[in-house]
Amino acid sequence: MSERMIWLLIYAVPVIAICGPLANFLVIGFWRVDGSSMVADFSLANYVTFFTNPTYKTVLIKTMYLAAEVALVSIVIGYSIAYFVWKCPRAAHYPLLVMSTIPLLMSYIIKLYAIRSILGFDGFLNSLLVAIGILDHPSTIFLFNQTAILIAMSIVYLPFAILPVYLTLERIPESLLHASSDLGASAWQTFRYVVLPSSLPGTVVGGMFSYILALGDFVTPQMVGGVQGFTFGRVIWSQFGMAFDWPFGAAMSTVLLFLSLIVIGIAGKIVKKAENI
């Protein structure tokens, strides 16, 4: 086998493995279901149904709103953690970063069970609030609703916000910070005028990660959201499961894919602009 062939294989395998299923979905989105089998013909019926039925649109918009909240919460907390790590002595950076990203090594499901046991009726949060006297008796407001999804997703996606922010903070030359205080800027002014603008690219990327992951997530809403936690991810998932309408599920997945691409595009524009100036 020639060297060229080997290179072709190295590139072709991942391209086929990623693009193949995506292309498959794009195609299936135009099929229809007859009884319990898919019929391969071309129609826009799935898309027409999606865009004319207000229920789907409402769920999508609510999910987009939820994902935006998740992105905001995880970027605010993630930025704070990244900033704290960056301000620590250099030798502590690596251990602290590893610690803050260890949840990534854990199974997603285990993390959700852990969060569930913290937020639940006789969970850690309720016990704590009752113990310190903030609540008289345990509350059910922390689990099986939209807030629970928001909290759980923000925690689960936190590492995706911490890492990009840390990486941009890390790239700020120390002399810029020295120059700022040398010119009389207070610690807050240095943060506001030098650190924050310089770390904007990482902040946008971190927010984008959380947003896109939250947008398509169907496991978290199912596990901590209860009946109230109906998100777009769950709608799609139910098309492949209970409803057994793969073409319609594929069409909605396609919509979600394009939505994500638009978000990535916007984020890329912001990052590029921030890095150019």
Place this chain on the structure above:
Amino acid sequence: MNMAERQATQDLERNARGPEAPRRLGGQVELRGIGQRYGNLQVLEPLDLLIESGEFLTILGPSGSGKTTILRIIGGFVEPTQGRLLLDGEAITALPVTKRPFNTVFQDYALFPHMSVEQNVGYGLMVRGTDRRETTRRVQEVLEIVGLGNRAKYLPRQLSGGQKQRVALARAIICEPRVILLDEPLSALDAELRRQMQLFLKGLQKKIRTTFVFVTHDQEEAITMSDRIVVMNKGKIDQLGGPRELYYRPATEFVASFFGDNNLLDGVIAETRGDKLRLETPLGVVFSDASSAATAGRFKVTLRPEQLSLETAPGASPSDELTGAGRGTLESLDFVGALTHVQIRLANGQVLKAKLPTPALSPALAPGTEIGLKWRQADIHLVATDGTVN
């Protein structure tokens, strides 16, 4: 460097000269027993240094000599482990960076990449809450001084190295600090631009009459610009003085060899006649004034390459108290233009350097020729040895 840039640099040289402004008060910095230690490593021995108001003081030394540490201590980026720092007689050792009326020009310029030239220069005024119109006016004024009046809206990445340098300078002078600290600001520029910036900096300093503390490892830069030079070696001050003093009257072997080219010879005191010494060296008999270096016992005899002249006929007359005479073999001749660099091997094998005006050299001279050497005994200078030769 292109034509436009050359023109711009020439313009700014003219700008910088201008009429001299009245001397601004203050800017005298005093270091009293300032020392710095990191763990077990004493990077700066306790030292005293008085930087006069309005002077251009250069701290010169090789890397690791402690010169940057001094600058960082004055700037407030590093807190000294011992000693006191005074500004115009008042203790400022514990004063934070933000409160010191000093501004720094950093080695890498440290321009804020996301801000325009205008915003960079105006930063110091902006954080002080200066009125916007006043800021704009002063930014424009300072940009004119550094010759970048038409670059206000540019971003740092759109500027050349020399222009960035001038923005950094403008940013440092706009707040009218009592002292400007410069941390090897010219090291990233090419030779031609560096020479022009040296003249510009010196001119600017004369014009605004602010104390400049300039750190460099380049002795030529130090000679060109400084009123006084501090030579640092291994965390200690080896010598403090004007450029001429350091060049012709170096105190130590380190200063003698670090500061320009020099010939260093071992010498043995043969005779003491009052305050005159007669010494025997591989070059021949030399006479020198009795100095503290000689009385301490460990010393070297120095003679600058340009103070040595050649005689085609060797050994015409012996050394006397006015003129020295010796002999050697011509090793090599390197034509460098107006001067020719000559290397001469002495009888003991040591090679001396001489720099002679090219027209004065006989064309008959060729490597291998036996030649005579002459020098003025008044040019002989003794320096203390500290065991290091650079």
